[in-house]
Every structure is written in structure tokens, then in C-alpha cells.
Amino acid sequence: MFEQLGLIGCGLMGGSFALAMKRAGLVKRVVGYSKSPSTTERARQMGVIDVEAPSALLAISGADIVLVAVPVAATEATFKSIKHLLHHDVLLMDVGSTKEEVVQAAQRSLRQFANCFVPAHPIAGKEKAGVEHADANLYHNRQVILTPTAVTSPALLQKAQALWHALGSKVIQMTPEQHDATFAAVSHLPHLLAFAAMNAISNQNQGADFLSMAGPGFRDFTRIAASDPSVWRDIFLSNRTELLAQSQAFQHALQALETAITSGDGQALAKLLEQASTTRTHWTLSSKHLN
Amino acid sequence: MFEQLGLIGCGLMGGSFALAMKRAGLVKRVVGYSKSPSTTERARQMGVIDVEAPSALLAISGADIVLVAVPVAATEATFKSIKHLLHHDVLLMDVGSTKEEVVQAAQRSLRQFANCFVPAHPIAGKEKAGVEHADANLYHNRQVILTPTAVTSPALLQKAQALWHALGSKVIQMTPEQHDATFAAVSHLPHLLAFAAMNAISNQNQGADFLSMAGPGFRDFTRIAASDPSVWRDIFLSNRTELLAQSQAFQHALQALETAITSGDGQALAKLLEQASTTRTHWTLSSKHLN
Known part of the structure; x- marks a missing residue:
């Protein structure tokens, strides 16, 4: 060919x-x-x-x-x-x-x-x-x-x-725009959040003690934070507009949860958690991916 | 006995x-x-x-x-x-x-x-x-x-x-205080973030399209978002002080990353990503957990 x-x-x-x-x-x-x-x-x-x-x-x-x-x-x-x-x-x-x-x-x-x-x-x-x-x-x-x-x-x-x-x-x-918006949401943002979560723990005096108690949920949630820093520096800078927009959307969703928690509004909190849990339960890895 | x-x-x-x-x-x-x-x-x-x-x-x-x-x-x-x-x-x-x-x-x-x-x-x-x-x-x-x-x-x-x-x-x-601080950091916060990440995507018009392209990294990162909403409502409300403190620590770490991205400061960004990647790479699931 x-x-x-x-x-x-x-x-x-x-x-x-x-x-x-x-x-x-x-x-x-x-x-x-x-x-x-x-x-x-x-x-x-x-x-x-x-x-x-x-x-x-x-x-x-x-x-x-x-x-x-x-x-x-x-x-x-x-x-x-x-x-x-x-x-x-x-x-x-x-x-x-x-x-x-x-x-x-x-x-x-x-x-x-x-x-x-x-x-x-x-x-x-x-x-x-x-x-x-x-x-x-x-x-x-x-x-x-x-x-x-x-x-x-x-x-x-x-x-x-x-x-x-x-x-x-x-x-x-x-299109290039669709691509970058899609991967900002499903790949770049999760990486950014996982990196931030690791730093948030290791920045604390008790970080090492906390980490010694972390279990399987933490392991899976943070797996992508072990990714190559120079690769992800380039991706984050290259796709910064879409990534920062997704980060804003994330922070709004986090804010909604925090508001319900702060005010002790169990009903509102349960509704938000049900939305997330239902979405995640119904999602399955596309057959386009093999692992 | x-x-x-x-x-x-x-x-x-x-x-x-x-x-x-x-x-x-x-x-x-x-x-x-x-x-x-x-x-x-x-x-x-x-x-x-x-x-x-x-x-x-x-x-x-x-x-x-x-x-x-x-x-x-x-x-x-x-x-x-x-x-x-x-x-x-x-x-x-x-x-x-x-x-x-x-x-x-x-x-x-x-x-x-x-x-x-x-x-x-x-x-x-x-x-x-x-x-x-x-x-x-x-x-x-x-x-x-x-x-x-x-x-x-x-x-x-x-x-x-x-x-x-x-x-x-x-x-x-x-102590009860150590317990709640530890699990706020390594369990409750990751759950909160995973729930928020799911809602951030599903709140968007293109959410379903985005989700159809999500891969193995997303799967592992969001696995805990499928958890039982009523169990997690109770945990979040019961441990709200420690959880909100961890969420603040997380938001500071996220802010530091966003600042480096927004200003295009590749060196500062690489340093933050290296911190996270190194911490995660050196962490291993304690033998206290079996899976």
C-alpha cells in the first residue's frame, strides 16, 4: 500500500x-x-x-x-x-x-x-x-x-x-472541536481531578497516615494520577480552554453537593447522589474499548 | 464466648x-x-x-x-x-x-x-x-x-x-476523630468527587455523546460513583465537617493546577503533576486490604 x-x-x-x-x-x-x-x-x-x-x-x-x-x-x-x-x-x-x-x-x-x-x-x-x-x-x-x-x-x-x-x-x-470537548470531559478532566486529589492528600501533614489506610476504591479512583507528568502537562496546556470549561462544570456540580451537605438537606443530597449513581450504573464501557 | x-x-x-x-x-x-x-x-x-x-x-x-x-x-x-x-x-x-x-x-x-x-x-x-x-x-x-x-x-x-x-x-x-479525618480524605472525598464528576457530565447537553466515548481510565475513576445513594447521603451528612475540610483542601490543589494551566506555566504545571504522579506511583494498597 x-x-x-x-x-x-x-x-x-x-x-x-x-x-x-x-x-x-x-x-x-x-x-x-x-x-x-x-x-x-x-x-x-x-x-x-x-x-x-x-x-x-x-x-x-x-x-x-x-x-x-x-x-x-x-x-x-x-x-x-x-x-x-x-x-x-x-x-x-x-x-x-x-x-x-x-x-x-x-x-x-x-x-x-x-x-x-x-x-x-x-x-x-x-x-x-x-x-x-x-x-x-x-x-x-x-x-x-x-x-x-x-x-x-x-x-x-x-x-x-x-x-x-x-x-x-x-x-x-x-471534528477537532468535538474531539477536544469530548476528551476534555471523559479523559482530561478525570486526570486533572485525580492529580489534584493526590496533591490535596500529600500536601497535608497527616497525608502519609491517611494514605496508609486507603483501600480499593481509592486505588481505582486515583490510578490515572500515576500517568506521565510531561504527557499530561502538554495535553492540559494544549486543550486548556475545553479543560477549564469542564473543570468549571465539575465545580458547579461539586458546589451543588456541598450546598446540600452544608445545609443538612438530606433530600436534595439524595437526589443528586441518585442522579450520579444511576448515570454511572447505566453506563458501560463501549465495545470500542477492549479493556 | x-x-x-x-x-x-x-x-x-x-x-x-x-x-x-x-x-x-x-x-x-x-x-x-x-x-x-x-x-x-x-x-x-x-x-x-x-x-x-x-x-x-x-x-x-x-x-x-x-x-x-x-x-x-x-x-x-x-x-x-x-x-x-x-x-x-x-x-x-x-x-x-x-x-x-x-x-x-x-x-x-x-x-x-x-x-x-x-x-x-x-x-x-x-x-x-x-x-x-x-x-x-x-x-x-x-x-x-x-x-x-x-x-x-x-x-x-x-x-x-x-x-x-x-x-x-x-x-x-x-480515635473517632482520627478515623473520621482519615476516611474523609481517602474514602468520603473520592466518593464525593466521583459523584460530582458524573453529574457534571450528565448535566451537559452532549453528556450522552461524551459518555459513549469514555474509556478504561474513566471507568476506574468513576466506579465508586455507582455506590448506594442513601448510604452515602448518611455518611456525607454524618462526617460533614471533615468532608468539607477535605473538599476545601482538594479545591486548593485543583486551583493550583488551574492557575498553572491558565497562565500557560508549563514548568509549574509539570512540577505539580510530578508530585501527584510520584505520590501515586509509590503508594501501594496496604496488605490490610485484600482487593
Whole structure:
């Protein structure tokens, strides 16, 4: 399907994509570049990439598909450094967890080649980052959200859909705005709250004593607070408008509960708790997710 | 060890206690009372209790151990209704999730018999309430927190410790104040936040669309929001002072994160996220809990 993949960022996400593409027979050659030369070398030694490129620009020379798998905050600089070797028929994708900012960055920096860009967010990952954890199965049975814009080439969008299907992913299409609003609500806000809850405890003198008594409910509630700080710094800053709006909505809901508690209004409190409990009881993990 | 258990409240917690006591050979006879006569009858049919009592007072007639396993909010009324048949050598316990309020209720209503009361909080439960789910293993390998006060009889406290040990529980002792502060931080606040997070989403027009995209992180974060509304109404109201103090501490921690996000201060944000991630990564579920 493709001759040459230009891979910029040979970490967990990018490396797994290269391995999956190779295993599926979807690409003949992978040319890779990572900011750290030792990562690029490691990727070649592991067979994740075939050729090491000395720069992002040279990594895409001759490529008919390019994957930018760098932190969201580094996406625009990457676009700028590769735009001189783009062609209108190159499929360019990212793997970022927020989409409005990268779409704007693409329009600013890619200009006439913004049509190449099919913004992608694969809902996949591992607790451990780095090319050494790259896995050809990472995207299998996972959701991949594509957020094309008005300028996105329909032909390249179709190619992107076919490619992810061929890797065993479930493809969903949304606007960048829908994507960022949705994930602010169901992913970014829960992470923000879990981080805040951990800090609220550890800021207290008795924090360690409290934590020694915490049980299974606490364990599950705070699991996502162990996530990678630099990844989440980028996501929170990149999606700040939607995230802060969701945080406001949350604080209103918390305020309503606190008001009922402060005034001792058991009836109002029970009603609010029933709303939450009923919503959560009826919710089930979509079959789009496997775990 | 005991001749007769007077059980007030023959639900999941009380019924499981009766079954565990019987199986361990720690009691000869169980006389039970529940507010709903059909529950009391069911408990007798199931062999959870041996004799149905027509009132709480008659349930404790002749008992040398009494367990009050009613909602926290009903504890004081129960104490009032039984105090006329208490003796100084009767071991009286509850199973409530908050302790300061029941200790005060005991001092107000039991008066000279307040020495009998050994406040207990077994950290155990099931998603399904009711005597039909009573289980002789419910307290096995679980923590039971005893919160004696200055007036608690040392002899009865020792009996209570021996009893829970004999049921396979791990006994921990705290003051009522320590107990309520600890559980406000590690249990009541997480529940409050999870309830608020569910309501914040379902209050929005796009709530259902958002929820359809939620994944495993959201599932774990909100699991406790499916908890029983009436149980949590009582806990929140009973422990409101400590809970609201923890909620304030949480809101300060959230505010610090929001300030870093709003000002785009990536360094400050990363530092706060690292604090949370490091704390959570180093925390492990104590061996006092089994799941």
C-alpha cells in the first residue's frame, strides 16, 4: 500500500506504528528520526526502522506516508522542519491526544500542504514509554479517532481510514472541536481531578497516615494520577480552554453537593447522589474499548 | 464466648456478622430485629437469626453482645430504644462508616451505659445490600477499625478485639476523630468527587455523546460513583465537617493546577503533576486490604 514511511519520533507510539505497518505488509521501508540519536539507533537495531535519518526533513525525503509521533507541544516545530519536502499526495498523520491545536499548527505551518494532514488520535498506550516497549499489536482492537478539517484531502482521509482498518483499529471520525470537548470531559478532566486529589492528600501533614489506610476504591479512583507528568502537562496546556470549561462544570456540580451537605438537606443530597449513581450504573464501557 | 447476640438490623452487615459468629462457634443464640418485619422473618428462615424479636428493645433482652447494624442516621434512635435493657457487661458495637457522630450519640443517649459501646467500622461490604446477600466470610481478612473513647470499658474493648480476630479480621485502633479525618480524605472525598464528576457530565447537553466515548481510565475513576445513594447521603451528612475540610483542601490543589494551566506555566504545571504522579506511583494498597 505504501512505499516508504517517514517516521518522526521513534518512541512507543511511533515505533509501534512502524512495527504494525511492517507486519501487515503495508509498507516497504521505514526511515526514522528521533530527537535523541540513541533512540534512532536503538530503533534501527530493533528493526523498528530500516534507515536512520539525521534530521526530520531527511526522514520524509521520498516518503509517501509520514507519521509525526512527537509530544503535542513539539508538533508545530516538526511541521515547519518538514514542509519543504512535502508533496500533495503524501499522507501526513500525527498521534496527538488533542486535536484543535495541531490542526491550527498545521494550517499555520504547512500552508498549501495542510491538505496532506489527517489528524489522528489512537486511543492506545502503555504505562512504559520508549521504543523498547514498541509493540506491533498496540493499535489492534483500539479506537483511532480521525479529525479531518475542511481542507483535508478526501483521498488521503480515505487512505488513512483504510490503513487503520488494516491495522485492526476501529476508526471514528469527529471534528477537532468535538474531539477536544469530548476528551476534555471523559479523559482530561478525570486526570486533572485525580492529580489534584493526590496533591490535596500529600500536601497535608497527616497525608502519609491517611494514605496508609486507603483501600480499593481509592486505588481505582486515583490510578490515572500515576500517568506521565510531561504527557499530561502538554495535553492540559494544549486543550486548556475545553479543560477549564469542564473543570468549571465539575465545580458547579461539586458546589451543588456541598450546598446540600452544608445545609443538612438530606433530600436534595439524595437526589443528586441518585442522579450520579444511576448515570454511572447505566453506563458501560463501549465495545470500542477492549479493556 | 457469648451466650446470646442481640442483632438490630438484619441486613448485609448484621446478617453476615451473625453468620460469621455462628460458624466460628462464638455465640449460642441470635435474637434479631429489623425495622421491616419481612426482613426479620427472612433472616430467621435463612438461619441468620434463631428468634425474631418484635422490637429493638426485646432483641437485646438477655443478650451479652449487641450489634447495631442500622444506617448511621438511625443509630441514636436505636440506642435510645435499647438503653433500658443494657447492663454494664454487655458488649455493644455498631458497624457505621463514620464514628464521631455515633460516639456523641452514644454518650448522649446511653449515659451510664456508654462504657458498653465499642464503636466499630468493618471495612467490608458488597455491591448488593440485604440479608439475602449475607455471607459468613464478609469480614474475613478485612480491616475492622475500633474507635474507643475515654469511657469505653477496657475489658469490653479487649473482648471486641478478640472477637474480630476470631472472625479473621485485622483489628486497627484509632480515635473517632482520627478515623473520621482519615476516611474523609481517602474514602468520603473520592466518593464525593466521583459523584460530582458524573453529574457534571450528565448535566451537559452532549453528556450522552461524551459518555459513549469514555474509556478504561474513566471507568476506574468513576466506579465508586455507582455506590448506594442513601448510604452515602448518611455518611456525607454524618462526617460533614471533615468532608468539607477535605473538599476545601482538594479545591486548593485543583486551583493550583488551574492557575498553572491558565497562565500557560508549563514548568509549574509539570512540577505539580510530578508530585501527584510520584505520590501515586509509590503508594501501594496496604496488605490490610485484600482487593
